[in-house]
Amino acid sequence: MRTAIIIGxxxxxxxxxxALQNNGIKTTxxxxxxxxGDVGAGLVLAANAVRSLRRMGLAEQAIAAGSKIxxxxxxxxxxxxxxETDMSNYEDLFGAPGIAIHRAALHKVLLGALPEGAVxxxxxxxxxxxxxxxxxxxxxxxxxARADFLIGADGVRSVIRRQLFPxxxxxxxxxxxxxxxxxxxxxAALGITSESWGxxxxxxxxxxxxxxxxxxxxxxxxxGVTYPLHERKNMLLKIFGSWHHPIKHLLEATPAExxxxxxxxxxAPMKQWSSGxxxxxxxxxxxxxxxxxxxxxxxxxxxDVLGQCLVKNAAIEIAFQEYxxxxxxxxxxxxxxxxxxxxxxxxxxxxxxxxxxxAVNTFSxxxxxxxxxxxMGVEA
Numbered sequence: 001m002r003t004a005i006i007i008g009x010x011x012x013x014x015x016x017x018x019a020l021q022n023n024g025i026k027t028t029x030x031x032x033x034x035x036x037g038d039v040g041a042g043l044v045l046a047a048n049a050v051r052s053l054r055r056m057g058l059a060e061q062a063i064a065a066g067s068k069i070x071x072x073x074x075x076x077x078x079x080x081x082x083x084e085t086d087m088s089n090y091e092d093l094f095g096a097p098g099i100a101i102h103r104a105a106l107h108k109v110l111l112g113a114l115p116e117g118a119v120x121x122x123x124x125x126x127x128x129x130x131x132x133x134x135x136x137x138x139x140x141x142x143x144x145a146r147a148d149f150l151i152g153a154d155g156v157r158s159v160i161r162r163q164l165f166p167x168x169x170x171x172x173x174x175x176x177x178x179x180x181x182x183x184x185x186x187x188a189a190l191g192i193t194s195e196s197w198g199x200x201x202x203x204x205x206x207x208x209x210x211x212x213x214x215x216x217x218x219x220x221x222x223x224g225v226t227y228p229l230h231e232r233k234n235m236l237l238k239i240f241g242s243w244h245h246p247i248k249h250l251l252e253a254t255p256a257e258x259x260x261x262x263x264x265x266x267x268a269p270m271k272q273w274s275s276g277x278x279x280x281x282x283x284x285x286x287x288x289x290x291x292x293x294x295x296x297x298x299x300x301x302x303x304d305v306l307g308q309c310l311v312k313n314a315a316i317e318i319a320f321q322e323y324x325x326x327x328x329x330x331x332x333x334x335x336x337x338x339x340x341x342x343x344x345x346x347x348x349x350x351x352x353x354x355x356x357x358x359a360v361n362t363f364s365x366x367x368x369x370x371x372x373x374x375x376m377g378v379e380a
Contacts, residue, residue, distance in 0.1 A: 008154035012282025012299030014110035019307030032124035040103035042214025047094035049297035052304035066101030079244030158284035269332035274320040286331035
């Protein structure tokens with residue numbers, strides 16, 4: 001039996017562990033966090049990701065833990081609808097529904113598919129070494145682990161990527177983001193998935209289940225500017241409080257300490273993900289801005305494909321080469337498209353914003369259908 005080490009217990013790392021386990025590869029996941037609790041906010045899993053989850057035997061559990069997305073809108077900050085997409089027939093078109101789900105709820109589904117002891121928490125990896133026979137991972141507490149190969153799924157600031165490819169540097173998008181999750185009975189919040197555009201600002205609303213809403217807000221800002229917890233909520237209310245209902249309601253209902261804040265960064269598509277018996281996956285390999293809702297989806301697809309490649313090829317290096325060949329063009333497309341969408345959505349110039357809104361209102365339906373087909377219609 002081949003053995004694997006995965007660094008990182010995010011969505012990509014856990015899905016990879018499941019894909020490998022389902023194909024007879026003994027896998028241990030090491031995660032630096034001390035616990036995986038009810039943290040984070042919401043995720044969108046489009047049909048392409050749900051199909052991969054179905055191959056892992058987990059789609060129905062994920063769908064039940066989340067909420068199907070039936071209709072989406074792009075709106076102005078006053079609430080005028082610029083574009084609307086009916087997604088009720090997407091399950092027939094693409095073979096699976098699109099869903100929204102709380103990150104913690106998805107983690108619970110994924111962890112439930114792994115055997116006890118497969119995930120080890122409180123284990124920050126500090127370095128890896130390899131030789132012709134295997135890979136050794138070293139941890140902060142001085143311990144080591146040994147396996148046939150290793151997958152770095154440790155996020156956009158990956159320790160593994162930094163060791164293998166130190167020349168890769170993050171690029172800041174020019175905007176920062178706040179996120180939150182809140183329980184609400186407001187019909188407007190529960191009724192539809194939407195993203196509202198202002199001038200240099202956006203606000204998104206996504207229903208995760210029968211009563212929980214995930215919201216996000218973006219603002220053009222200098223990189224690295226931080227805000228004390230007690231100031232975040234007041235600042236967001238100052239910016240978005242006059243926007244259309246239910247935005248103010250959602251902000252007021254979210255505890256200040258539960259509002260997450262992160263600068264939005266990615267990195268240009270990499271030419272290489274693997275070195276010998278080590279490869280990268282998810283944000284460590286193909287980070288993307290969140291403008292297409294495909295970050296977690298790409299990680300799930302990559303886990304699915306990597307599992308297929310390792311089963312097909314006995315030689316690990318050959319399996320990794322096939323994995324890169326199959327995944328790099330697709331993830332590069334998503335990264336580049338998402339970057340461009342973010343630039344358009346975050347425009348500040350009044351004339352440019354007016355032209356943008358006119359274009360979205362006039363041409364969006366055909367463009368949206370074509371773009372979604374390229375994203376959701378492609379098989380991993």
